[in-house]
Amino acid sequence: MLYVLLVTLLRPILWLLLRPRIFGRRENLRIKGGAIFICNHRALLDPVMLAVISPRLIHFMAKKELFDTKIGSLFFRSLLVFPVSRKSADIKSLKKAMELLHSGKAFGIFPEGRRSVTEGMDEFERGAAYIAVKSRAPIVPIYISPESYRGTFRLKVMVGDVIRVEELEKCCERRRLTDVLTNEMKNAMEELQFDMRQRLKRK
Numbered sequence: 001m002l003y004v005l006l007v008t009l010l011r012p013i014l015w016l017l018l019r020p021r022i023f024g025r026r027e028n029l030r031i032k033g034g035a036i037f038i039c040n041h042r043a044l045l046d047p048v049m050l051a052v053i054s055p056r057l058i059h060f061m062a063k064k065e066l067f068d069t070k071i072g073s074l075f076f077r078s079l080l081v082f083p084v085s086r087k088s089a090d091i092k093s094l095k096k097a098m099e100l101l102h103s104g105k106a107f108g109i110f111p112e113g114r115r116s117v118t119e120g121m122d123e124f125e126r127g128a129a130y131i132a133v134k135s136r137a138p139i140v141p142i143y144i145s146p147e148s149y150r151g152t153f154r155l156k157v158m159v160g161d162v163i164r165v166e167e168l169e170k171c172c173e174r175r176r177l178t179d180v181l182t183n184e185m186k187n188a189m190e191e192l193q194f195d196m197r198q199r200l201k202r203k
Helices: 002-018 026-030 046-053 070-078 091-102 127-135 165-169 174-201
Strands: 021-024 035-039 058-063 081-084 106-109 139-144 156-159
Touching (some): 021 026, 021 174, 035 046, 035 127, 046 058, 046 139, 070 081, 081 091, 091 106, 091 127, 106 127, 139 174, 165 174
Parallel strands (some): 021 156, 058 081, 058 106
Antiparallel strands (some): 139 156
C-alpha cells in the first residue's frame, strides 16, 4: 500500500526536513485501539504532517470529487483515504469511519470541514462528534501552528488531553451529547492554539 511505503521510506526524510517540535501530551499520539485524531485545517499538507508525527497509520476521509477519476480514486485509496460527500449527510462514509474505529484503527478528521482562511478556527461541523458518540472512540486533539508553513517551514504541533465521550455523558443529556462534544472539541483546540502562541512568544 502506498501509504505504508511512503511512511516507511519518506517519514525519516520528512522528519529531518520538517524537524517537528511536538508540545503538550505527546504520549497521546500512541493511544491504543480505535481513536479519532482531530486537527485544525490550514493547508493541503496537514494530513501529511499528521502522518509524519504519528506512530500510527491514520485513515482519513476527503471530498468525493477527488475520487472522480480512476487515477485519483486509486491514488487516494492507496493513501488510506476514503470519499465523503460534503453536500449532504453521507451515511456510507460515516459507517466506514465507525467500522475502522471498531476494528481498532486510527481515524483522522478535520472538524472545520474545510481549510480555514483565517488565523483562527472556523466553526466545527457535527460530523466528528457524531462519529465519536456512535463509536465511543476517544478523541485526541492536535493543533498545527500556521507558523509551520512559514519561513523556515518547521513543523510545530501541540497535542492535547484525550477527550472521552463517557466522561461528558456524566453531566450531559443524551440528546445534547453531540452538540456538547462538538463544543468541547472546539474549546480544546482553541486552548491548544492559545498554548502554542504563548510558547512561540517565549522563543
